[in-house]
Amino acid sequence: MKTSVWMFAFCVTAFYSCQKVIDVELNPSSPKYVITGNITDQPGPYEVRITSSINFDQDNHFPTVSGAKVYIADQTTSFTDTLAEVSPGRYRTHAWTGAPGHTYKLVVMLRDEMFSSVSTMPAPVALDSLYTKSATFGDGTDIVAVYDDPVGPGNSYHLLLAIQDSLSQEIYLHNDKINNGSRVSHILNNDIDIKPGDTITVNLQCIDTAVYDFYYSLDQALKQNSAVISNPKTNIVGGAMGYFCAHTVRTRSFVFK
Template identity: 35%
Template sequence: MGKMKMRLILLVAAAVTMAACKKVINVDLNNAAPQIVIEGEITNGKAPYFVRVSKSVSFSSSNVYPPVTNAEVYIKDSANGIIDHLAQVDSGVYRTQQLVGVMQHTFVLSVTIDGKQYRAVSKMPKPVPLDSVTFALNFDFNNNQEINAVVNFEDPIGLGNYYQFIETLNGRLIPNVFVFEDRLSDGRYIEQPLFNDSSYLKKNDTLEITMNCVDKNIYNYFFTLANVTGNNNFQTATPANPVTNISNGALGYFSAHTTQRAKLVVY
């Protein structure tokens, strides 16, 4: 990891999670009949990989999604023709049996439930190395001191690089959505703070940062998810479903991405 450093930053505008300007996409509110929810990932990490299938509940209901146990789930590696029939290992949880995630391969997910097929395609990008994680000392509008992680990395030359960051603080996943695109920063060295307005970091905390290089569709999914949840400080007026790459009216996402992690103590 690169040399750790502490910076003093005076915030002069509202801290936002999203790192790039982008038009908000308006989508229909899901507050009626249940819909299929599919969440699946293929990474360059060690197999197996998992796909979770459930049904949505209305916006006003408790956040408990009933699992779907009668799905037929397949993932195809378009580059080598391997088709993996996923085995159900828990209620609504399906696991690969032979597939290996390979960067720049395109993966096709097919889920069939009661004769209806849902499909998604995702191409795994090349990995971009995470150079280091540092910390920035900030002040909010009430002049309270806070610490935020800063991810540092070199964006490759050429537009079309998309990033997702995940924070795990003292073993607990932080729900904030952090995504970044290089539309305004192509080929530059990036020093991006991860502004966290729900769980402030404290000295001696243990923080794990996960950096995923994702494709454009997955970036759009998490960008719109942040607008739905309001964790980019600009929640949409009407709760809505994030943009998905899954066909036939399903919710959720299927992502083939590279991943890397850094674990360190906040100081």
């Protein structure tokens, strides 16, 4: 009997037009919906994307999923937005801005199924400075992001690195289980060649614990030495894959010399 292996891709909207797209070969299962969405403390609109996983022997075109009813509710203020499908599989909010401390609930109704997710936006943390250093492993240049972790446990971070218009495919994560309340010098091992004159941009996202767990499990899965990796942990309820994230954004850039 033939065993099927399925794949999915997810996008992380980062620096306006840049996106990180990671293809993942999953443990054998039936195809599933893949839902990804972000809300930030920067002015919207925001997008939720819905695709479907595919068999590994198909081409790398992940089917978009149309016809869903998608809602985002601010449970702190009781405001609810109904998203519009602006193109197949892309659902967009109206123009509003997420707020730190607020809890947001995503609801996706698709045929006879319903999926939901809740994410609370943490308080922002300033990205104090950036600098470069010789690569920790091999040749090249690493980037160091410096920020102060607030006193109090439970702070989690996801960082995105762009060199010019190229977004690193590395997953950069940190939490404060070891160095709570300390100054953090986070080394971003760089997978992109840097030339003098290139603009280096780092995006510091403060994320909640459930979203950290998604990225951490995805990163661990990608590092497995096996043909098929474990399914990443999701914060979406109802049987879909992916994530829903309410996070703050602080960005800093400099020109490499």
